[in-house]
Amino acid sequence: MRQVWLRLRVLGRMGFDGIALPFPKAALTQHRATEGAANIGQACVRFRLGVVDAQHRYGSCGAPEARCEAIASTARSLGTPFVIAGLRTARVRVRASRWRRLSLGMAVGQLLLGLGCRGVAEPSGPIGLTIAAGGGGRDTVLARLATPLVVQYRDASGRARSGVTVRIECVSVGAYGPRVILGLGENAEPSGSVVTDTTDAEGQVTGRVGFGQSAGVGWVRATAPALGLSDSTSYVVLPGTVARLTLAPADTAVYVARTVTLRGRTFDKWGNERQDALEWSATAEIVEMGASGQIRGLRIGRAMARASLGAMSDSVGVSVVPSGVIAAMFFPIAVGDAQYFVMFNTDGTGMRRIDVGADCAHGLQWSPTGDRLLFGRNPLPGICFTQRLYTATLAGTVAKIRPDTAPLAGEFWPRMTADGQWVYFSGRPGHQNGEIWRVRANGADPERVGPAADFYDLDQHPSPSPTGAEVVYASTRAPDWGIELRVINTTTRLIRDLGITGMSPSWSPQGGLIVFLRNDRYYVVGTDGSGERGLVDSRYSAGMPDPASWSPDGRWIVVVTPDAGGYAPLYGKLALVEVETGLILPLGWTAQLTYPSWRPTP
Structure with missing residues (x-):
C-alpha cells in the first residue's frame, strides 16, 4: 500500500524539530480531511494537508485532563498500536493495523495529543513580557491604586527569568502633567513618570500606580529594551470633586419665539471638566428656560439666566431683541492689526466679515x-x-x-x-x-x-x-x-x-x-x-x-457703550436702546466694534 508522508514542523517546548506522518493514500483520498487542531503540551497546533506550523498560542484546543483518555479511547476503537520513537529525531514512524472512516484531521489530532501526554510539563504562565496584575484601574485624580502593578517576564519555555531590565513609563500627558505616576516597589509612593528595575527570581518587577492632576485615559507601557518586548495597559483617570461652574456665552441674544442654548460646564480644582446635571432658572415673562439650558424668547427685554449645582451658581445676561441687521467696524487693539467691517443679525447670527x-x-x-x-x-x-x-x-x-x-x-x-x-x-x-x-x-x-x-x-x-x-x-x-x-x-x-x-x-x-x-x-x-x-x-x-x-421704525438706536472688560472704557460693546423707555439691550459678543449702522431695509 502506498503511503503518503505529511511533514509536521513543531515549534515550541517539545524538544524535537519535526515529525513525518505516513498515512495510506486511500485514507487521504477518501476522507479529504483538510484541516484540524491538536494540543502539544498547552500549545494549540493548527494544521492542514502539507506542512503544519505550530502556533505559539498558549490556550489548548481541548481540556488537558481529557487528552490521554481520548488517545486511549481512539486507540481502542482503531485497534491501533502506537509506536512512538526518537522524540529528538526528525521522524516518528507510526504504523496502523487498520483504518476506519475517521478524518485525517482527527487522526493527526489524536496522534499529536498522544505526544502531548508523554510527560511534558504545562507552562506556568504566558511567555514574553506581560503586565500580569494591577492594570486597567479606574479612579479620580491624585488617587493611589490599591493593587500593585506587576510586570512579568517568562522565556520561550515558560520559565521565569531574573535579571531582565524592565522599564515602566507613563506615555499619556494631559494639560496638567502625566495622567499616571509610578513608584518602584510594592510599598513605594508614586512620584514619577518612569521607573526601571530588573526582574526578581519570579521574573517580576513590582511597582505602585497613582494618578496625576490630568483626567482622561492614561497609558502605561512596560518594555524589556534588550529583548525588544513590550506590553501596555490603560487607566481611566476621573475628574476630582466639583470646584467651579461656568456658563457660556457670557452674554447672548435671541429673538421672540426663537431659542438659544447656554452651555453649562463644571470643573474640578485642576481644570478638568466634569459632567454634572445642572439646575436652570431665568427671569420669568421675558424668557422661558428649558431643563437642558435652552432659552426661548417670550417678549423683548433683558433677562438673566442662572445655572446651579448645590451652593455653586453662575449667571449670564440674555437680551430678547428686535430684528435687524447691523454693520460695524472692528477697532483693532494691537498696532498693525487690520481694520475691517462686519455685519450680523441683532441676535448675533449671520456674522460676516467684509474686508475693504x-x-x-x-x-x-x-x-x-x-x-x-x-x-x-x-x-x-x-x-x-x-x-x-x-x-x-x-x-x-x-x-x-x-x-x-x-x-x-x-x-x-x-x-x-x-x-x-x-x-x-x-x-x-x-x-x-x-x-x-x-x-x-x-x-x-x-x-x-x-x-x-x-x-x-x-x-x-x-x-x-x-x-x-x-x-x-x-x-x-x-x-x-x-x-x-x-x-x-x-x-x-x-x-x-x-x-x-x-x-x-x-x-x-x-x-x-x-x-x-x-x-x-x-x-x-x-x-x-x-x-x-x-x-x-x-x-x-x-x-x-x-x-x-x-432702526428703520425709529423706535431703537444702536450705540457703543463702555465695555466692562480689560480695555474699558476705550473699547466698547454695542447695545440697542429703546428711545422712548430707555431700555438697554447689550449685545455681549460685539467687543471692539465701533461706528454701528442699522440697515434701513429688513
Missing part, C-alpha cells in the same frame, strides 16, 4: 437700499488726515465716490440722504478746519453747503433729515469755543442754532428727534432743541465719538 482695506476708517453707514456701505478712509496706509469717501459692496468691492481733483484736503463723516441722491460730509480745506459739503451719490456736482471755514472753524458730523430739506451738524463756531448743534436749510442755506451743546448728531427716520453725544453720554432732543433727556453712557471717545444709528 479700512485703514483709519470712520463714519460707516448703510446705503438706503441696504446693498452697499458708505465710509471714509485714508487712500494711503498710515496717513489718517487725508481721508476720502468710498462705497463698498457686501462682497468687499470698493469704489471712490469722487475724484481727488476737488479742492479739499480731506473728506470725513459721510451721510447719505434717505432717497440715495446726495452724500453730505465734512470737507476739510485746510489741516484743522471743516465745512459742510455734499456730492451726488455718483460723485458729481460737489458743492459746499455750509459757510466757509476760517482756520479753526470746524463743522462736522452732518446728518440729513428724512426729507433732505435740513441737515443737523456739530460746529465749533460758538463764541465760547464750545461744540454746538446747528441745523442748515439745504435750499435757503439759513442756519438755526438748537442751543444744545453736543456732537455726532443723528436725525431719526421719522423726523421728530435727534440723538447726539455729550461728555461720553447719548442724549435725545426734539428737532427744535426741546425735551432733552439722557439715554445711556458711551465709550470714551477721545474726541471722536460714535454716532448712534436708528
Whole structure:
C-alpha cells in the first residue's frame, strides 16, 4: 500500500524539530480531511494537508485532563498500536493495523495529543513580557491604586527569568502633567513618570500606580529594551470633586419665539471638566428656560439666566431683541492689526466679515437700499488726515465716490440722504478746519453747503433729515469755543442754532428727534432743541465719538457703550436702546466694534 508522508514542523517546548506522518493514500483520498487542531503540551497546533506550523498560542484546543483518555479511547476503537520513537529525531514512524472512516484531521489530532501526554510539563504562565496584575484601574485624580502593578517576564519555555531590565513609563500627558505616576516597589509612593528595575527570581518587577492632576485615559507601557518586548495597559483617570461652574456665552441674544442654548460646564480644582446635571432658572415673562439650558424668547427685554449645582451658581445676561441687521467696524487693539467691517443679525447670527482695506476708517453707514456701505478712509496706509469717501459692496468691492481733483484736503463723516441722491460730509480745506459739503451719490456736482471755514472753524458730523430739506451738524463756531448743534436749510442755506451743546448728531427716520453725544453720554432732543433727556453712557471717545444709528421704525438706536472688560472704557460693546423707555439691550459678543449702522431695509 502506498503511503503518503505529511511533514509536521513543531515549534515550541517539545524538544524535537519535526515529525513525518505516513498515512495510506486511500485514507487521504477518501476522507479529504483538510484541516484540524491538536494540543502539544498547552500549545494549540493548527494544521492542514502539507506542512503544519505550530502556533505559539498558549490556550489548548481541548481540556488537558481529557487528552490521554481520548488517545486511549481512539486507540481502542482503531485497534491501533502506537509506536512512538526518537522524540529528538526528525521522524516518528507510526504504523496502523487498520483504518476506519475517521478524518485525517482527527487522526493527526489524536496522534499529536498522544505526544502531548508523554510527560511534558504545562507552562506556568504566558511567555514574553506581560503586565500580569494591577492594570486597567479606574479612579479620580491624585488617587493611589490599591493593587500593585506587576510586570512579568517568562522565556520561550515558560520559565521565569531574573535579571531582565524592565522599564515602566507613563506615555499619556494631559494639560496638567502625566495622567499616571509610578513608584518602584510594592510599598513605594508614586512620584514619577518612569521607573526601571530588573526582574526578581519570579521574573517580576513590582511597582505602585497613582494618578496625576490630568483626567482622561492614561497609558502605561512596560518594555524589556534588550529583548525588544513590550506590553501596555490603560487607566481611566476621573475628574476630582466639583470646584467651579461656568456658563457660556457670557452674554447672548435671541429673538421672540426663537431659542438659544447656554452651555453649562463644571470643573474640578485642576481644570478638568466634569459632567454634572445642572439646575436652570431665568427671569420669568421675558424668557422661558428649558431643563437642558435652552432659552426661548417670550417678549423683548433683558433677562438673566442662572445655572446651579448645590451652593455653586453662575449667571449670564440674555437680551430678547428686535430684528435687524447691523454693520460695524472692528477697532483693532494691537498696532498693525487690520481694520475691517462686519455685519450680523441683532441676535448675533449671520456674522460676516467684509474686508475693504479700512485703514483709519470712520463714519460707516448703510446705503438706503441696504446693498452697499458708505465710509471714509485714508487712500494711503498710515496717513489718517487725508481721508476720502468710498462705497463698498457686501462682497468687499470698493469704489471712490469722487475724484481727488476737488479742492479739499480731506473728506470725513459721510451721510447719505434717505432717497440715495446726495452724500453730505465734512470737507476739510485746510489741516484743522471743516465745512459742510455734499456730492451726488455718483460723485458729481460737489458743492459746499455750509459757510466757509476760517482756520479753526470746524463743522462736522452732518446728518440729513428724512426729507433732505435740513441737515443737523456739530460746529465749533460758538463764541465760547464750545461744540454746538446747528441745523442748515439745504435750499435757503439759513442756519438755526438748537442751543444744545453736543456732537455726532443723528436725525431719526421719522423726523421728530435727534440723538447726539455729550461728555461720553447719548442724549435725545426734539428737532427744535426741546425735551432733552439722557439715554445711556458711551465709550470714551477721545474726541471722536460714535454716532448712534436708528432702526428703520425709529423706535431703537444702536450705540457703543463702555465695555466692562480689560480695555474699558476705550473699547466698547454695542447695545440697542429703546428711545422712548430707555431700555438697554447689550449685545455681549460685539467687543471692539465701533461706528454701528442699522440697515434701513429688513
